[in-house]
Amino acid sequence: MLAATNRFDLARIAQFPALYGTLVGLIALIVLLLCVGKVPLAYNVRNLIVRWRTSLMMVIAFILVVGLMTMMMAFVNGMIALTANSGQPGNVVVFSGGANDEGFSNLALTEVTNVERTEGIAVNAEGQRLASKEVYVIANQDVPVGPGQKPRRAFVQVRGLEDPLITSTVHNLRLKPGGLWFSAAGVEEATSPDVPGGAYVQAVVGNGIAGELGMSSPEKRPLVVGETFFMADRLWKIVGILDSTGSTYDSEVWAKRQIVAERFGKDVYSSFVVRATEIDQAEKLAETLKDSKEVALTAMTEEQYFVNLQATSRVLLYAVLLVAVIMAVGGIFGVMNTMFAAISQRIKDIGVLRILGYARGHVLISFLLESMILALVGGIAGCFVGMLVDGWTAKSTVGSGPGAAKLVVLQFVVSQEVLAGGLVLALVMGLIGGLLPALRAMRMRVLETLR
Amino acid sequence: MAEAEAIVRVNGVHKYFTRGSERVDVLQGLSLSVPNGEFLALMGPSGSGKTTLLNLIAGLDTPSSGEVWIGSDLISKMSESQLATWRTRNVGFIFQFYHLLAVLTAYENVELPLLLLSMSAAERKQRVLTALDLVGLSDRLHHRPGQLSGGQQQRVGIARAIVTDPTLIVADEPTGDLDAKSADDILHLMGELQRELQKTIIMVTHDPKAAERAGRTLHLEKGKLVHEERRSKATAS
């Protein structure tokens, strides 16, 4: 399956033997060194304690590097989790020909009447085709500001739907208890004369955006069913809240398509999302839609679409890794300094050990273990610090390129892979930073050390 | 007769170093034999080669030419790693500045050489305790070197030297860093080792009083043996 082979996420990187393999390898190395080494470990541990100031400084440096890397990875992980959870297997998304994202896609209402009759689209119990016809708009919402402040606006993603029941089935999203879908008219008459246009626009909102919209209110709490917000010269009334945490729809406002079209001047569809009869038929359905003679269409499985949206995450992931590597290299120089100093301070110890019959290898192992212990302690502490961010939320963008982006609220995910990555980074720093000094200690000539 | 029992045999040993383009001869065709159980002192002015000779006998260095036999081992032909293994089993070292590892306790310092030998933990413990008992430090097992006096530290050094039950004990100025009283105690202890445990001891010193404790004193000058003194066992005690 194309979607599977092109899929990109951290879980997959983790399955790639590199990460866990490296971690297991590094830990195995420590265990091996402990077994082969003859110089008592207490010698290294007590020396680290005796030089506690330098040790502490290095441990803090490790905590900073590893903790920061863990946090950043958890952020990227959260972005990836969002896109990974938003696509439904068996779904196919359809855009206008040439467009790869709904932001660029315009399907005239008249030219797509036959799309939902395409062979291979699933049907629900009522005999309706599972084809969600949607228009996607990024709305400007004026943000209330204090007197004298510059007027501000925020972007709100609005999705107009023909039939919310079909759409929710296709996207496999439910309302949180106590909510309703908007009516066929999509509006609700207002009794108060102050309501612009004499009616409320009925809206179903994502759990995340309910929080965002509430933050600009005086009470700074998430909006609930029955409350309103102002946007595009109308009052929008929340009739339901989507149970959408962890998906990109979490940051969207859903309303009746006709109302959205009228309010934002966009009387077209952005996309069709259709459900194939069988999950493994999605590819075929996409091909059939692409070959439509009537109108030029772009079609792909929804999973593929969301994989494409990981492009931003991928760039950020590389940036995070690059920053982590740069910081680690800086840290390695620090470790080297510490270990070189430790060795020149303990030249006589090395000499005594060698005279007593300890081999060069024993000396190497002893000092290498010392820097790896330092790294392990710092790395574990760094992971604990990094774990603090688990569950934090932050705003971000997922997208496949400039312009094709979704604004999302994500949750930091400190996964096993992230922690494994942090430990690998720490141990690699300890290994590289300790190796050169340990080699120097090993190469020392016995008679010279005691002079 | 002495030849037959000799534990240390040094035959025509030369040792030179190159300093820049200049060759410095430290030992020039030196021969020596030490019978089993002898307490031998090496004396001589600095630069006479006494420490170099000691290093050759202890397997810390190899001669430029000539042979060094310890028992039936020709150590002058051994590789570095062979020498290391050999040293652990056959030589105990006592240094002027004790050279104990500062972060380890007296017990742990004495235990160090045993960690290289295969033996049970119980046996190891027994040996360490015996060695420390022998030097009179049974009540200082868990003290670190910093918490011990110079004399006590040197006793730990001696315990470490004998714990492997080596054939040979070498000592480089063992009293050089001690006050007269402590030095006397240490020399007395070494004498006991030789007499009661039949250890062969080779000691470098420039202190005539220390040398008096030895059964024989060899004087070196410019890399050659120039003079030999023997003392009766009675004077040594």
Added chain:
Amino acid sequence: MFQLTRLIIKNLRRNVLRTVLTALGTMVLVLAVTSVWSVLDFIDNQTADKANDFKILISDKNNAQGRLPRSYMESMRRGAARGSDDVVPDDYMTWAFYGGTLDPTKSSRENFLFLIACEPEKAPTMLDDLDQLGTADTARLNAAIEKMRKQPNGIIMGHEQLKLMNKEVGGRITVNGLTFKGLNLEFEIVDTFPKSAQRYGQTSIMNIEYLFQGIDEYDAKNKTKLASGVAPIAFEMLKVKNRQDYERLAAQIVNSPLYTSPAVRCESGGSAVSTFLASWKDIFWGMRWLLSPAILVTLSLVIANAISISVRERHQEIAVLKVLGFRPGQVMFLILGEAMLIGMVSGLISAGFTILFVNKFVGGIPIPIAWFDRFFIPQVALLWGLGIGGVTAFLGSILPAWSARGVRVADVFAKVT
């Protein structure tokens, strides 16, 4: 003072390995901070309104991707000024976006061309940084613009885009419209943006009148209006002298009866950019308040570590200096000076290297944030490098220096003898 400085340099030369390791660690970490700060600095610059170069954007009020009709254009260029009391903008530029693919069957990157449709003669004054070019580059840009005026289908393309599409200056291309679906246009590449305009490597501009002409021809030929052609303008950009003029102009435009369907919004350039970057705010926050401080503290620790090791090793020597009559302050100066010399020199070298490496060799930090695709290291980074190196070294060495200051002669010699 001179003698002390000589002593500092001598000390640094004594443990060359440690000096080099510390310097390398400093350089690597300064590189990281400089890069992060460059991104933040650029973003801060974009979201701030320049006092003497106040830009205003007029766009659809409610729909962030909405378009404005051509009928708005003339009046918008005048800032909707009617009476003689009204503010008239100093300059204007009308923006539309025309994007499409050279091969409709393959929508790959090297086939995709995105053009800013505008009045080309406005580019030097209304596009950022193009007024900062050298004389030769300015002349070349003006010549290219002149060509575009004579040749409506002329375009100026970024040199990276040109390379990506494997085209040459003078080449002709046909683009199958995507932003204006059904509108296919032919272009001739008249020149590239000068390479010194670093941020324009992937930017291309076309005549907006050529776009309008294409829409009209489409409507005439097909006897029906091109759906997306009715309202083709993305936004109008105006320039005024100062904030007062901006506020008056904004009121003038928002209250104008000319713009009702759709209604328009009027905001400063900085505010508009801020809105687009809002979803990146948390990332910027993290870069500013977590990443940068963490790198700086790590750097301080690396230096502190090196210096405290060196102080510990030199206790005896410091005692000798004191015996020779050095005052505690001078000893402290020695240690601080040593740290700061390494820090500042490595910081400066690192920043210089970063500027060269990132700007010339890598061609900018390639992180696509909104429509910015890469970030360059500003020249001021040299000062950052010097400052970061100096300050972190100072902070890192203050404690070790204090302890060196307090070294007691008697204690040291008691240990030795």
